[in-house]
Amino acid sequence: MQKIWLLGFTIIFLIISGCGGNQASQGENAEYETTKKMVVDIIKTDEGKKALTEIMSDEEMQQQLTIESSEVQNAIQTTLTSDQGKQFWTELFKDPDFVESYTKAVQEQEKELLKGLMKDAEYQKMMLDILQDPQMTDQMLEILQSQEFRSHLEKTIQETLNSPLFKAEMTKALLQAAQEMQGQQQQQGGQQQGQNQQQQQEQQGQEGGGDGGS
Template sequence: MGAVRKRSSADRPPSSDRGRRIRRSERVPDESGGTGMRRPIWTALAGFLLLAGCAGGEAASDGQGRPDYGEIKSMVKDILQTEDGKKAIQETIKNDAVKQELLFNQEEIKRAVVQALTSEQGKKTLRTTLEEPKWAATVAKAMQKENERLLRALMKDPEYQAMLLDVMKGPDFEKMLLDLMKSPPYRKQMQQAIQDAFESPLMQEKLYAMIEKAVESALKPGQKEKGGEKEKGGEKSEEGGEGGGK
């Protein structure tokens, strides 16, 4: 029994060798699966992603090479008409950099406006637009101060004064004034102006003075006529007395 024990103890490997073998067996993957199966899965996944990326790039390049202009234009119009699109445009215009760019391009804007207004189509468009009451009122209010300044400057110009007088002397202008005076709004305005003038203290004083002078001038000829009649009556009575004495 002792010999058997010695052989069994001699045949056993040391504890350290046994632990190393166990750890090696744990690290070596088996055929059923383990770390050895993970590598093919990751390799296949990476290949699939690579193929998908290449396919997407080719599709994008084809789309850029042959864009559908009609669809893009329609899409942009739809976007600009939405509330989000309008807000985006407003925010863009409020940007300081955009404002600065617009200020720098004022000369180009002026040139474009002049070209648009001087062209035949631009004249027709402007004429049609000015016939709209709301738009015309807005433009008039915006240009009111500038028009007043321009009119005052023109009134001081001798050449403009001469031209204005020539226009007023024309039969067309005279007819226009007569038609204007016959209109009810003009008469109403004149009545209001006359009423306001009569209510003025200075005007009332001048009016009273004129009335007094008119009354005095009217009474003086009447008194003379009455005095003359009295004299004539006295002469007649004297003549009658003389005739009776004879």
């Protein structure tokens, strides 16, 4: 236990030292990168993970984090609303890889949130009021009939048709439909063949009966 706590405080010390090194002169950048790599390597180990878990589970540490959470929140808000913060996020969301990773990360949460809202009576009433508002209806019709929306819709459809995922799903659906159609044709062919054989047997029986009577 003592070893775990010692490792945990070592990690925290390295993080603090690394942050300080990051703000130092350019000559200390190499030392900062080395410290950062050391911290990451330690955290990835089983002992590092266990140490952080033990520290975060400590009641005194949780109380300290709770007390400082408002300060952290204010610091984050100040950073995000600053001109540098806005520029940083604007540039970040221009990166396709980041946008894809971010979308995948929040997709499930957004889905669950939407499901919860759809079941909420107050939200349902609000949506009905919005959709039944004549002004909203006119605005929606105006948007749907606009050239900009039609161009956007055409572009979206074209991108969907050219999507590898859509092509794969469409190919799968066509193959499945072809297999089902082939199975139905074989079944119908078997039924028709059975009917023809039955008719031939009946005809032969009638001819045999006629010969016996004569």
